[in-house]
């Protein structure tokens with residue numbers, strides 16, 4: 191993942207710690223004169239959120255103030271993932287996640303928990319134990335239940351929505367052949383939701399994946415899974431479409447119809463990780479197309495009663511994950527590396543101002 195080289199100054203970290211503890215009370219008007227996105231979002235009855243890079247939050251004063259000013263929902267980009275919270279078996283590192291939850295409380299933001307069960311960013315002790323057979327299926331199920339219960343209980347009452355399982359289907363709608371499916375069978379999904387609900391009955395529990403924005407075999411697999419599990423009384427309460435889009439591909443079809451079918455099941459919906467990458471270099475036409483993609487996703491959310499949460503996966507190109515993964519691509523977020531507002535930022539503001 192590409193991060194702008196940051197020279198971390200201890201004094202900044204101390205200041206960050208102080209600020210994280212105190213936070214800022216009021217929301218100053220956004221520097222561009224218009225109201226901050228979160229002010230417009232409140233009027234539109236939707237949470238506007240961002241994934242948060244905790245290193246940037248500690249080191250970058252502008253990032254820290256902009257995150258507070260513009261967003262009323264935050265998602266841990268990495269620090270609530272299993273590799274981060276339990277790097278060694280039974281040894282926990284909650285500080286970064288605690289810092290985010292504290293920051294959110296100080297700034298009147300809700301928190302999306304990301305993510306409890308995934309095939310990626312698992313701690314090495316877990317994957318090695320499964321690989322060498324020292325952790326068998328029965329023990330793995332106990333370990334998974336303990337992980338979910340421990341993390342969800344720690345933040346009980348402070349997480350609005352949990353991405354309980356992340357990316358469990360392949361593009362063709364078949365179940366991803368992860369260690370969870372291999373070792374535990376498909377029942378791990380229902381178990382994860384039941385365990386999370388037992389640990390925090392108030393948190394809304396989501397399925398979450400990419401390439402499920404429109405109607406396709408993958409999103410239909412989620413629809414059928416949610417329909418079946420809910421009929422069995424499993425607390426599958428939300429469907430999250432990550433929406434990692436790219437302008438060189440078409441905009442997904444049937445987005446509103448897709449959200450509507452989950453809504454018809456009685457579920458909440460959300461866009462959870464929105465960014466719209468492009469092949470560099472940037473030009474005005476690409477930025478305009480990007481802005482249209484952000485706006486069309488937001489309009490689909492505001493057009494669905496069930497969609498009350500719209501989260502970008504980082505809001506400044508300065509810290510975006512995209513360049514480190516997609517060579518030659520980037521500029522995926524609503525602000526540039528210098529926090530300049532791109533047409534996509536304006537599109538979000540206009541969409542929020544237009545409301546439902």
Ligand code: G3I
Pocket residue numbers: 191267268310311356432463511
């Ligand atoms: O923490 C280590 C650090 O100790 C080490 O020095 C550094 C250099 O290798 O790596 C750091 O770990 C990185 C981690 O982010 C934390 O910064 C990993 O290399 C890097 O691969 C990891 O990337 C994250 C990626 O998930 C992993 O798949 C991205 O930041 C994050 O934006 C991305 O987010 C995912 C969502 O969770 C799920 N949906 C897709 C989305 C994009 O892949």
